[in-house]
Amino acid sequence: MALVVACANAQPPERPIPRIIEREGHHALLVDGAPFLMLGAQVNNSSAWPSMLPKVWPAIEFLHANTVEMPVYWEQFEPQPGRFDYRVLDALLAGAREHHVHLVLLWFGTWKNGSSHYVPEWMKLQPERYPLMRDAKGRPVDSPSPFAEESRKADIRAFSALMRHLKQADVQRTVLMVQVENEAGTWQCVRDYSPAAQKAFEAPVPVELLDALHKPAGQANWQQTFGDDAEEFFHAWFVARYIEHVAAAGKAIYPLPLYANAALRDPLKPGRPPGYESGGPTDNVIAIWKAAAPSLDLVAPDIYLGDSPRYLKVLDLYALPDNALFVPETGNGANFAHYFFAALGHGAIGFSPFGMDYTGYSNAPLGATRITEETMAPFALNYKLADPMDREIARLNFEGRLLAVSEEKGNPAQTLSFGNWQATVKYGLPQFGPGDHPAGNPEPVGGALVAQLGDNEFLVAGIHCRVDFQLANASGMQRQFLRVEEGTYENGAFHAIRVWNGDQTDWGLNFTSAPQVLRVKLGTY
Numbered sequence: 001m002a003l004v005v006a007c008a009n010a011q012p013p014e015r016p017i018p019r020i021i022e023r024e025g026h027h028a029l030l031v032d033g034a035p036f037l038m039l040g041a042q043v044n045n046s047s048a049w050p051s052m053l054p055k056v057w058p059a060i061e062f063l064h065a066n067t068v069e070m071p072v073y074w075e076q077f078e079p080q081p082g083r084f085d086y087r088v089l090d091a092l093l094a095g096a097r098e099h100h101v102h103l104v105l106l107w108f109g110t111w112k113n114g115s116s117h118y119v120p121e122w123m124k125l126q127p128e129r130y131p132l133m134r135d136a137k138g139r140p141v142d143s144p145s146p147f148a149e150e151s152r153k154a155d156i157r158a159f160s161a162l163m164r165h166l167k168q169a170d171v172q173r174t175v176l177m178v179q180v181e182n183e184a185g186t187w188q189c190v191r192d193y194s195p196a197a198q199k200a201f202e203a204p205v206p207v208e209l210l211d212a213l214h215k216p217a218g219q220a221n222w223q224q225t226f227g228d229d230a231e232e233f234f235h236a237w238f239v240a241r242y243i244e245h246v247a248a249a250g251k252a253i254y255p256l257p258l259y260a261n262a263a264l265r266d267p268l269k270p271g272r273p274p275g276y277e278s279g280g281p282t283d284n285v286i287a288i289w290k291a292a293a294p295s296l297d298l299v300a301p302d303i304y305l306g307d308s309p310r311y312l313k314v315l316d317l318y319a320l321p322d323n324a325l326f327v328p329e330t331g332n333g334a335n336f337a338h339y340f341f342a343a344l345g346h347g348a349i350g351f352s353p354f355g356m357d358y359t360g361y362s363n364a365p366l367g368a369t370r371i372t373e374e375t376m377a378p379f380a381l382n383y384k385l386a387d388p389m390d391r392e393i394a395r396l397n398f399e400g401r402l403l404a405v406s407e408e409k410g411n412p413a414q415t416l417s418f419g420n421w422q423a424t425v426k427y428g429l430p431q432f433g434p435g436d437h438p439a440g441n442p443e444p445v446g447g448a449l450v451a452q453l454g455d456n457e458f459l460v461a462g463i464h465c466r467v468d469f470q471l472a473n474a475s476g477m478q479r480q481f482l483r484v485e486e487g488t489y490e491n492g493a494f495h496a497i498r499v500w501n502g503d504q505t506d507w508g509l510n511f512t513s514a515p516q517v518l519r520v521k522l523g524t525y
């Protein structure tokens, strides 16, 4: 009887708080204690209102996304100073649970795309208390000052209220991560020239930054220490310090993974601000952000650069031993979909096209001119393929056993090395016949992932490509397929549905626009 009463009163075991871990340079986002891959979709800026959600969920379902990125608007969240309105946030939590997806919340606080358009009206009406930056001529700039102490205090108070509410309203761990601000920094000028900023610019560079950059401690100011980069580095440091205060306060309440996203600079021909947004975590100041904002788990690139040299370079720059790769925004045009594979190949913990809803807005030319099932189909195909095995992909990536590539224009064949075996990925071949002269697809839409499960066993999946294997050494031995099973994953277990042979394997493993997953056992002859 006592046992029955005890069981009836038992609370469900508390779920672990999501967190990001690193081992030997590989990362994983742990959800319910195990690696998880975010198959994400970000909604349009003004879509996270309860009245708009009926136009959001059908797009998310069509995409097979498992995580939705939704803004939380400061102006809605704190309509009067110190009075918080949780209704919209609660609607997002309830809607996500009903649709069986996780959330990443985007705190549209002090910064949104370099401006402060989401601060509450009561702040906008008090510019002396919550000041904007000043340009070199002393004129106000449409960007918040990182030296605005009252703004910082207000942001800390609001962000803390958000995290406090999540802590008690989300024991289900629907929310996996929170983005602190959105594309922080400044477009119009390189730094703040207000009197407070000017004083800091002429003062010695903080010793924590010098230490982090392995520079000798000293009394030199920013100009003396960093020369031509001084103004940009200065702005990055103080924007990141401001955000650190906000992030640290929130994390002390509820330690979810936190991150900041970057409006990128051209990774191949960067130029200088104001050619790109100054102050945010662009690739040249990642180390500054790491030193200034240790409460952020990562900094993340918003990738709208459609050509593969630039896209791949950005992935290289943000996939670092001390920075898990997460692509929180990318273009929603069909030409961006295949970069999902390259992101996985760089160990990404998540990938998320932007503007995925049926509210009718299009951010072309950054993305597609209309969002329809047709334009979303290539993204949906990626997620249909990955969704049943998202946990396996995340675990294999964390264990360093997964390699993946996207097709690049003018490069119709790629090689993936796994010790004794090499996998080749070729694009633009017919399904029947040898693969000596791949032409590439008319547009680069292909991609593949290959993971080593055992010495001679591989998991293989792809889109618009052919995958085959060879021995890496020059022994003269040829590969043979001992067994090629197509199957599905259910709760982590692979279930074969058929065996491929004959035309389906004689020329290699051909993938089309069908979401197919293979387990391949190799031998030699």
Ligand code: DGJ
Pocket (backbone or CB within 6 Å): 045, 113, 182, 183, 302, 329, 354, 363, 366
């Ligand atoms: C990047 C921003 O982070 C998004 O919120 C959005 O404004 C896009 N740019 C453009 O649609």
